[in-house]
Amino acid sequence: MSARSKARKRALDILFEADVRGVGVLEILTARRAQADPPVSEYAEGLVRGVVEHWREINDWIGLHAEGWTMERMPPVDRNILRIAVLELLWRPDVPPRVVIDEAVELAKNLSTDRSPSFVNGLLGSLVDAGAASATAESAVPAVEEVSVAGRPAPPGPDAGPGQES
Numbered sequence: 001m002s003a004r005s006k007a008r009k010r011a012l013d014i015l016f017e018a019d020v021r022g023v024g025v026l027e028i029l030t031a032r033r034a035q036a037d038p039p040v041s042e043y044a045e046g047l048v049r050g051v052v053e054h055w056r057e058i059n060d061w062i063g064l065h066a067e068g069w070t071m072e073r074m075p076p077v078d079r080n081i082l083r084i085a086v087l088e089l090l091w092r093p094d095v096p097p098r099v100v101i102d103e104a105v106e107l108a109k110n111l112s113t114d115r116s117p118s119f120v121n122g123l124l125g126s127l128v129d130a131g132a133a134s135a136t137a138e139s140a141v142p143a144v145e146e147v148s149v150a151g152r153p154a155p156p157g158p159d160a161g162p163g164q165e166s
Helices: 003-021 025-035 042-053 055-065 076-091 097-111 116-129
Strands: none
Touching (some): 003 025, 003 042, 003 076, 025 042, 042 076, 055 076, 076 097
16 A cells, blocks of 8 residues: 555544544544544644645535435545545646545545445545546636535634534
């Protein structure tokens, strides 16, 4: 497993833990860095911080391309795999889209349901087909006001604890 593959897995562990425990992502990141077992690489930390920084835009993109699925309905592993992949597609031009998709599908194969790899592959493929990965982040991501979420409330933010919304 490459260093970046390990970093993606570590970032996923942190995002997943925050998601299922209902605590802030940065709180979990700080705790895991202090533990250093296993260590949090610079790339993993960059992924986690990038997801936090672009939380709303990432969730909006996933929501736009996840036909028939809400963020809340997705398995927590899947939605966090997708968050990392969307971050890399939109804000990490040094990583080729095919690599991002392959890595995300591999994580889904190893860590989620039998249907998750095809779901992750299809959603990320539609995002790439829409041209999101080739556009700059500023022009690719629609303003929050432009995104239709069919009357659903926004999902809790990255630092929302139990019962909190951001």
